[in-house]
Amino acid sequence: MFTALLLLALVTVGSLALTLLRQSLLAEIDGQLTGAAQSLVEQSWQGSLSDHDDPTNPLVPSEYAVLIATIDGSVVVEDVATAGRPAVGSLAITDVERRGSQPFTTGSAAGDTRWRAVVAPLTSADGRIIGTAAVALPLTSVDATMRRMVGALMAVSGGVLLVAGVATYAVVRRSLQPLRRMETTAAAIAAGDMSQRVTDPPPPSTEVGSLAASINTMLGDLEEAFDAQRASEERMQRFVGDASHELRTPLATVAGYTELYRMGGIPDAELPGVMGRIEDSATRMSSLVVELLTLARLDQGAPLRIEPVPLAPVLESAAADLRALDPTRTVQVHLEPGAAVAVDRAAFQQVLTNLVGNAAAYSPAGTPVELVAGLLPGGLVRLEVRDHGPGVPAADRERIFERFARLDAGRSRDAGGSGLGLSIVRSSVVAMGGTVVCDDTPDGGATFRVELPAA
Known part of the structure; x- marks a missing residue:
C-alpha cells in the first residue's frame, strides 16, 4: 500500500515537473519566435526584405525557418533551416489574420521534425499590407531535453521505489518481530507452559506494544488463575483425604462395636461403656459433618x-x-x-x-x-x-x-x-x-x- 501511494506520488510529481519544464522551454522559444517575427515586420517597414538572397545578410539567424508570401499566400521567399521546412499551412492574409499572432506547434512538410511557428502580416512604411511571413524553430532540442528529463525521472523514481521497497520490507519485517514472538509465546502456552511472556515488547505507545502489554497482562492473569485452580484442586484433594481419614476412625469404631455386639462378644456389664463410645463416635462424626457443611457454604460464597x-x-x-x-x-x-x-x-x-x-x-x-x-x-x-x-x-x-x-x-x-x-x-x-x-x-x-x- 505504501509503495503504491509512493508510486502515485512520484508519477504525479513527475508529470507536473515535465509539464512545467515543457511550458518553460516553449515559452522561451515563443519569445524567440516573437522577436524574430517582429524583426521581419520592421524590415518590411524599411523595405530591406529585398536583400534576402544575400547569404551574408540573412533575414533571421540560420537556425530559424522563414517563409514570406504575398497577400494571396504564394511563397516568394523560403529561407529554411537544415532541419527541413515546417508545415505552416496557408499564408494567405485572411488565414494569417484568422490564426492570429499566437505561436503554435506543427509538423514538417517532409520528415518527423516538430516545429514551433508564428505567422504575421508584413506592412510597408505607409501601413499597407504587402504580404505575410512565417517564422519557425525546430523543437528538436526541446524534445531531446524532455526525453532526458523523462529518463532522469524514471531513473530517480525507480531508485526511490527500490529504496522505499527495501526500507518498507525492513520496517515491516522489524515491526512483525513482536508478532512472531507473540506467536511463539502462544504456541508455548498452548503446549502447557503458562510462564511464557512476550519478550522485548515495543513501547506501549505503539499498537503492537499495547497489544503485547495486554497479552502479557492477560497471560499473568491466566497463570494466576491456573495456579489458583491447581492450588484449589490440591487443597480439595487433601481435604477429601483428610475428611475421609477423620470419618474413617469413628465409623470404624461404630462398625466394630456393632459387629462385636451382633456376634455376642460384648458382655452385658461392658455394654453401657461400649454404647458410650459409640455415642462419642457418632457425636464426633456429626460435629465433623456440621463443620464441613459450614466450610462448604463459606467456600461457595453464601450470602451473609x-x-x-x-x-x-x-x-x-x-x-x-x-x-x-x-x-x-x-x-x-x-x-x-x-x-x-x-x-x-x-x-x-x-x-x-x-x-x-x-x-x-x-x-x-x-x-x-x-x-x-x-x-x-x-x-x-x-x-x-x-x-x-x-x-x-x-x-x-x-x-x-x-x-x-x-x-x-x-x-x-x-x-x-x-x-x-x-x-x-x-x-x-x-x-x-x-x-x-x-x-x-x-x-x-x-x-x-x-x-x-x-x-
Missing part, C-alpha cells in the same frame, strides 16, 4: 446477613461459657465502651466460640484467658483472645488456619477436635471483610487477633 452487633453481651456470654467449662480459670473481659461490629451474628458467634474453645483446649486448666476488644483508626474493631498456654511456633502460625491442620494430632483427636475450627474462623472472618492472625501473648501463650469493620 451483615448487621450491627454490640460486643459487650457477646463477649460476656463467651466468658461465662468458658467459666462454666472450667471454673478454675480466670476469664477477664476488657472492652471499650460502645464497641460494636458489622458482622453476620451467627458467623461471628461461631468465630468467638471456636477461638474460646481453642484457648480452653490448648492451654492448661486454671490458666487465665483474656478477651480484649477496642476501636482502631479506619473504622475497624480489634478483638483479641489471649491464652497462657504453650503458644504456637512462628513457623506454624499460618498453617494452623489450614483445614485439618494439627500441631499435635494425637492430642487433638483425644480432645475431640476435628482440625477445622480455626479454618472456619479464618473463612468466616474473611467473608465478613476482616482479618485474623496468630501472635504471641506477652507473658507466654497464643493470642488470636481479629479485626472486623466497626458498626
